[in-house]
Amino acid sequence: MLRWLFIAVLSIAVVGVGFWGYQEHQEKNAILIQAENNYQRSFHDLTYHVDSLHDKIGTVLAMNSPRSLSPQLAEIWRITSDAHSEVGQLPLTLLPFNKTEEFLSNIGDFSYRTAVRGLDKEPLTDEETKMLEKLYQQSGDIKRELRNVQHLALENDLRWMDVQLALVNNDEPADNTIIDGFKTVEKNVETFSESSFQEQLNGVSKHADEEIKLKGDKINKDDVKSIAKDLFQLKDGNIKITSSGDGSDIKVYSASFEQENKHGYMDITQKGGYVFSMILNRDIGNKSIGLHDGMKKAEQYLSKLGYENMEAYNSAEYSNVGVYSFAYSADNVRIYPDSVQVKVALDNGDVIGLSARDYLVNHETRDIKEPEITMEEAKKEVNPNVDIQEQSLAVIDNDLGEEVLVYEFLGTMGEDTYRIYINASDGFEERVERLKSTEVKFDTSA
Amino acid sequence: MNGKKLLLCSIVFLLMMMIPLSHFDTVQKSEAFSPRVLQKGSTGDDVIELQSRLQYLGFYNGKIDGLFGWGTYWAVRNFQYEYSLNVDGLVGSETKAKLEKASQFNKQWVHEQLRSGREFTYYGGTPLDKQTKKKDTGGTGQQKNNQQQNNQQQNNQQQNQGNQGNDDTPPEPTSVNVPSGYSQNDIKLLANAVYGEARGESYVGQVAVAAVILNRVESPTFPNTVSGVIFEPRAFTAVSDGQIWLTPNDQAKDAVVDALNGMDPTGEALYYFNPATATSDWIWSRPQIKKIGKHIFCK
Secondary structure (H helix, E strand, O other): OHHHHHHHHHHHHHHHHHHHHHHHHHHHHHHHHHHHHHHHHHHHHHHHHHHHHHHHHHHHHHOOOHHHHHHHHHHHHHHHHHHHHHHOOOOOOOOOOHHHHHHHHHHHHHHHHHHHOOOOOOOOOHHHHHHHHHHHHHHHHHHHHHHHHHHHHHHOOOOHHHHHHHHHHOOOOOOOHHHHHHHHHHHHHHHOOHHHHHHHOOOOOOOOOOOOOOOOOEOOHHHHHHHHHHHHOOOOOOOEEEEOOOOOOOOEEEEEEEOOOEEEEEEEEOEOOOEEEEEEEEOOOOOOOOHHHHHHHHHHHHHHOOOOOEEEEEEEEEOOEEEEEEEEEEOOEEEEEEEEEEEEEOOOOOEEEEEOHHHHHHOOOOOOOOOOOOHHHHHHOOOOOOEEEEEEEEEEEOOOOOEEEEEEEEEEEOOEEEEEEEEOOOOOEEEEEEEOOEEEOOOOOO | OHHHHHHHHHHHHHHHHHHHHHHHHHHHHHOOOOOOOEOOOOEOHHHHHHHHHHHHOOOOOOOOOOEOOHHHHHHHHHHHHHOOOOOOOOEOHHHHHHHHHHOOOOHHHHHHHHHHOOOEOOOOOOOHHHOEOOOOOOOHHHHHHHHHHHHOOOOHHHHHHHOHHHHOOOOOOOEEEOOOOOOHHHHHHHHHHHHHHHOOOOHHHHHHHHHHHHHHHHOOOOOOOHHHHHOOOOOOHHHHOOHHHOOOOHHHHHHHHHHHOOOOOOOOOOEEEOOOOOOOHHHHHOOEEEEEOOEEEEO
16 A cells, blocks of 8 residues: 555656656757747848848949949948847857958948048049959858858758857867858958958058057066056065067056055056056045046146146046046147046045056157138038037047047037037038936936 | 032033034034035035036026036036136136025035935025925925925024934935946946956956957957947857856946046957866967966957
8 A cells, every 4th residue: 555655656756857857848948949049040140141242242343323332332331230240149259250250340341431431522443443343252252151051051950059069068060060161251251361451441440550669768677666666656566577478569567566455557568668557456435635636636647657738638536536538738739549547546646547558559749730721610510509618629530540630619509518520621520429428327226 | 419410410411412513503604615626527515516506596407416517517617707707617716605605505405305316406586396396205294394494595504403413414416427438237237247257356357357348349350339249159158157147346347437448457458268267279379468367368
């Protein structure tokens, strides 16, 4: 009797566990299918978009009138951006696929620049047409390869989840079609030399390949130590110094120290001994000085480091810390590319952060030309609904990555404040920014 | 004997009570603005007062939120222009003195509105009870209290004496500074990612991880948004294994704000990996820039 009871209970338990396990299994499958479907959608969208990209470039080549060219180029730009975002949704991060992504974004840059420049006035040059022909051919190769992968994936019911697992475990499954296909695409793009783009797109990644020149002599580790000791205000010399590796554009020494309640990190350029960036981390007490006094401390600090004619153009307070942006100013022209960020602790006014990369990379003695149009003429280019409050001359990097002399207008329209840059030589509206640096707290009770 | 002692005790006691009261009184009177100079970006108690006073005079039409933003900046400049002060947008002693002379500030009322989270304005010449949007939950007692105060603005000093206890802590500003182009939610998302990826790292190590995410947003080979970069499949282990949903601490948030403000200790790195756990050969082939904490940063 007892035995039968025991068996009955046990079999109910087995059935129950089985049912539970089945449900779990179902749920897991449902989630896997959903994830798989997301990947599938991105993948098929990607192949479709690369296909239509190829088509569109083909049509552009056959087009003649600028009026139809510009919208078509804008369309190419839109498609590349779609394709780019789809690549970002596929689990390819562990796969070298970055050349292809770069290729897509380069096509986007190229078509954007040619589309917005006004092809009526400046039609496509011969070089640009050649460029388009190359892009046409190249995108054709990518399209073919991707369509091929797509075909194989559909034919053999390949799953992206398997690809992901294969990539994670780093093992080579027998059927690796998708990974191999993408690797072929990448290889294809690599052979398409980057230089052919660089000719066309100079300025977009202005400083990426350019060697950054810094004035001054090489410094050694002892120099670094004394600079770091001075700026961190340390008495004992427990500072660790390392040299940056091959990957860095600018060779720096990194100095760091660690104490109980604070630690600091500083990059100093090996050539010239400039402080490239500095971070000092410690607990910050109650605010004892205001944002304005903090700015004076930041100014003193900058002049101590040898920066002259620096002008603060932005300041903000974050929980007992003041953050300031300075730009170099030459004869009342504010040079925005030459900027430095300084962070000041508002409990005692110590500088606890510095980022001088932009200044060190961009700063040079510029030959600033006289503006060709007057302030009044430039004002006429501004939307008449904007109430101009402040005006000055400035140098900015425009959309094409070139430095241009502009009139800078600060104005208001309704409740909003705008910064508007008008090119000082031809009156072109280079950039309009809505200035927003504050936000209502979402959680006022916290 | 006993009665005398009691009397003495109570007198002493009363005197002791008086001292802090009178002391508080003088502080209240002399205190208006703190001595610090206010400029764009400032936050705090005295910015609330500044905005209220500017609104009282009709220069400022924005929200009284305790944060010196662009709206406040233009209001200050217009005020300085109208009162023939040096127009610089800085609120120093001279501007403050002029403001105090020209306007009134019912500190208690304004603070109470801020604390209760109601929408309100503070224009001079309009009765205060017409300047709040009443929330349906607002208790009747509170409203009655308001009306009493409204009748006698000048009397608020005496009233302050009455309930100094709950007026000691000024309300927090209701807005915050955010790095241009980002929202508090972006900061939170980044902080989540940084905390999930590098909570064992030093502060600098966390700034570095945040900087890599931002460098990726800028880079043509990665998605163009913060969320796109963070949620790119297989990009970050903390995202894959769900550690991103841990609650980040304040240090991670500070690190993110630093990175958003331009700090980049990595030298423009796009990748990083932990050499102890990295499985991909490819990542080792990237040109390395430097090592911070446990992570190697590379191009």
